[in-house]
Amino acid sequence: MLRIKNILLILTMLALSACIKSFDPVIDASAENKYVVSGRVTDAEGWQEVEVSLTSPIGSPKFIPVTGCQVSILDDKGNDFTLNEWEPGKYQVWMGHEYLIPGTSYQVKVTTPGGEELVSGFDKMSKGPPLDSVYYSINDIPTADPTINLNVMQFYVDLQAEGDYSHFYKWDVVETWEYHAALPAEYYFDGSHHKIVPPDYTNKVCWTTGLAKNVFTISTKSLAQNKYEKYPLHSIDGRSSRLGILYSMLVRQLSISEEAYNYWEKLRINSNEQGGLYEKQPLAIKGNMMNLSKPEKDVLGFFYAASERSHRYFYQNVEGIELKFSNFCFESGLGRLGWKEFFWWEYPVYYYFNEVGALRILSYECIDCRKIGGTIVKPDFWPR
Numbered sequence: 001m002l003r004i005k006n007i008l009l010i011l012t013m014l015a016l017s018a019c020i021k022s023f024d025p026v027i028d029a030s031a032e033n034k035y036v037v038s039g040r041v042t043d044a045e046g047w048q049e050v051e052v053s054l055t056s057p058i059g060s061p062k063f064i065p066v067t068g069c070q071v072s073i074l075d076d077k078g079n080d081f082t083l084n085e086w087e088p089g090k091y092q093v094w095m096g097h098e099y100l101i102p103g104t105s106y107q108v109k110v111t112t113p114g115g116e117e118l119v120s121g122f123d124k125m126s127k128g129p130p131l132d133s134v135y136y137s138i139n140d141i142p143t144a145d146p147t148i149n150l151n152v153m154q155f156y157v158d159l160q161a162e163g164d165y166s167h168f169y170k171w172d173v174v175e176t177w178e179y180h181a182a183l184p185a186e187y188y189f190d191g192s193h194h195k196i197v198p199p200d201y202t203n204k205v206c207w208t209t210g211l212a213k214n215v216f217t218i219s220t221k222s223l224a225q226n227k228y229e230k231y232p233l234h235s236i237d238g239r240s241s242r243l244g245i246l247y248s249m250l251v252r253q254l255s256i257s258e259e260a261y262n263y264w265e266k267l268r269i270n271s272n273e274q275g276g277l278y279e280k281q282p283l284a285i286k287g288n289m290m291n292l293s294k295p296e297k298d299v300l301g302f303f304y305a306a307s308e309r310s311h312r313y314f315y316q317n318v319e320g321i322e323l324k325f326s327n328f329c330f331e332s333g334l335g336r337l338g339w340k341e342f343f344w345w346e347y348p349v350y351y352y353f354n355e356v357g358a359l360r361i362l363s364y365e366c367i368d369c370r371k372i373g374g375t376i377v378k379p380d381f382w383p384r
Helices: 002-017 029-033 258-273
Strands: 035-042 046-054 070-075 080-087 090-095 105-111 117-120 134-142 149-160 168-180 185-189 193-200 205-211 216-219 227-237 246-255 289-291 303-315 349-353 359-362
Touching: 035 105, 035 117, 035 289, 046 070, 046 080, 046 105, 070 090, 105 303, 149 168, 149 246, 168 227, 168 258, 216 227, 216 258, 258 303
Parallel strands: 035 303
Antiparallel strands: 035 046, 046 090, 070 080, 070 105, 080 090, 105 117, 117 289, 134 149, 149 227, 168 205, 168 216, 168 246, 185 193, 185 349, 246 303, 349 359
């Protein structure tokens, strides 16, 4: 019985948690109330975005939006662009090519609902080269078992920036992949039995999109040439569902200023080495934001300008990667009390008949791919 198994699992987890001493970094409680302003302007015509939030307790990092702000982006040519709030704490404005020219400097101004004025310094947009080669190799890395290696798909990018281009770069990698639930919804029990004809495949196919968690930055300032080969980006392996059906990544190359590079390099060193401890909010690293109303109050985050070059890549049936991922589908037989085992608040209870005709109870993950975080809305760029 799934319900009994779930109860046993919870009891086991509670017992284990009693034996583990939690680690809470010692951080000034006042850090929980600081404003965070993050955003950028690129030379790609379109929506330019700024986020305004509050820091959260380090033990439970999350995005805490600040709504109702007045937000504007200014340039050193006298232009002023007002942003509108499209999601809580997220503000955007459409800017045309004529206002997005390398060599122009930009800053952001935020007035909070409480009247505090937060402002960044001006950051100059650098000139950026085309995005060069993005490629991968299959590497074997050791595991805890010395007899077993893990196949990893390691991505790399080359940089060719000879000429009057920036010497400071950041890459963003946005991942999207398709995955499937194990079965369509066909049989279910809610006090009586039902059969869906034809079976419902509505929630069988999902897509997940997210930003690769690591920070990728490089400076060529101290190199003999403004170029770099085989800079490592992220890596993936067969333990996730990324390579199960079709995997895509959008690589954005951002040519940035030295000040922006210094900020992101500090974040890279801390966040990459901390293994994602601070994924949901910036570390307490001073950026280029300040509070004009209350100068004694620190403002976290960074607002910068960048030239952007991007390209989308697709990968399928990658050779050399052994797939060993879970679809999180759990099934079980009926217990001694049969359908009386289930309470009304557990309805509907989905089930199916396996290849030998035995009735098997299904967890929701078996028939609804959204239960593990994805969406059934197909991305516009998806090829099929």
